[in-house]
Amino acid sequence: MEKHDSKIAKWVLIGISVLFFIVMLVMPLIEVIYRSLKDGLELYMSAITAENTLSAIRVTLIATVIALIVNTFFGVVASWLITKFEFRGANVLSTLIDIPFSISPVIAGLAFIMTFGRTGWATPFVDKINEWLGTDISFVFSVPGVVLATIFVTFPFISREIIPVLTAQGRDEEVAASIMGASGFTTFRKITFPHIKWALLYGMILCTARSFGEFGAVYAVSKARGSTFTLPLEIDALYMSGSADSITQSFAVSSILVVMALVILVIRSVVEYIGKKES
């Protein structure tokens, strides 16, 4: 940067960026912490240990863990399929997998209501199965519904991270391993997995972040506070009840998610750093 005018340009651009960065990203974080603590630590503690909050933490964790397991499995299988085999429709398939990225989460919730809700076409089947098994499982307005909605919105997160890595890697190594007689699983474990492990981890981190923060899709299929509410829904309920105390409480519950978001970002940066260093 030996040119004089480029130095001015540099600092003007950095200045604009820093301003944007502080106003749009840093200040909201400070705002959450400030609002959650402004009425004292006692109210803060009572908010985050309230029964509804604890129930919401439990449901959020259940949904996140299940979504993570299901989507990791799916993501790895689907990316193996799309990148290791030549077949018609591969592009269509990967486009279909990406659907949840570009549709409103509210539509995801709506879709489950129209499938499994009172007037949904799958309801008679589910009822029959329940009758037969003697169970009472429902896929809307219940924890399984919340889990399904969470899986829906995070469905493409893992495959989307792995597919570019596998595409860049090509197929030669897997072909060689197969010719030498390695089974599919061994080939995956010994050849493919080392290539994708950082991308996989990265996708899993993003999936986790979205899972515990999902609001629209879950809101449509969860109506019972204290039993099927996740943390974002509990925050909404506290905020909407409107009293000054409950708004402070909703920011207190939000601060849990802010901390989780920051932890996610730190892990993400570390993973990216190590991954880059290794490759």
Add this chain to the structure above:
Amino acid sequence: MKMAVFKRQKSIIPGFGLTMGITVAMLSLIILIPLASVLAYSFKLSPSEFVELITRPYVLQAFKTSILCSLIAALINCVFGVILAWILVRYNFPGKRLMDGMIELPFALPTAVAGITLTKMYSNTGFIGRALEKIGIKAAYSKMGIIIAMVFIGIPFVVRAIQPVLEKLPSTCEDAAYMLGASRFVTFRKVIFPEIRPALLTGFGLALARGIGEYGSVIYISGNSQKNGTQVVSYIIMQKLNSGSVDYEGAAAIALILLIISFVMLFIINILQHIASKRTNS
């Protein structure tokens, strides 16, 4: 042409049938069948009912608000996204790593948290809202509030789309153009911009798609007033699912239109990505 859609060419790698089976089964169960239910539900309506449902003034108003606000927000994000990506790739300055890591905060921060926080910041009791009110701007509970929320959730899409392209673009190109006598602005317009254009379009498309369907971060700051035209489409759909005012037909019809808009955008994004990947790999 008449071959089966998912027919493969011969491959020595095992597991085609198994992975295909699992992928298609899970994709159908979790994504396609539920979405098909929405289609089925809206096709139960007669064409005239359908048209009547989606042309109600408040529905049209909501589509207008959603599309207009997300367009403006995506454009704002393109401007700031290019600047942010540029300084993160080209310059060194203190705090750069922190900034790079924090760009993805909108991905990691739950939308409901972002929503209530932005609302309080920009309302007349908040830090920024109070300052804006002094100069006569009402930020929260207006279209401007919706745009602010959409800028927040959309910025990482644009930055993350452009960053890799800029990293691959050697700075010698700019230096050469500059030495040959092009001004900074001409260098950007003629040398850099054509290179980042596909990626920028991708980021723009992703931010736009996210904005049009956004719910959590928007519904608090918008105020959801029919009179002020600050209801967004996803809010209208959600209202129709709430007990007390259940209207599944209306919700399905509006959702169908929103789905069509999303699919068209998804299609365009995929084409652009295809072009972009061809360009960066060549």
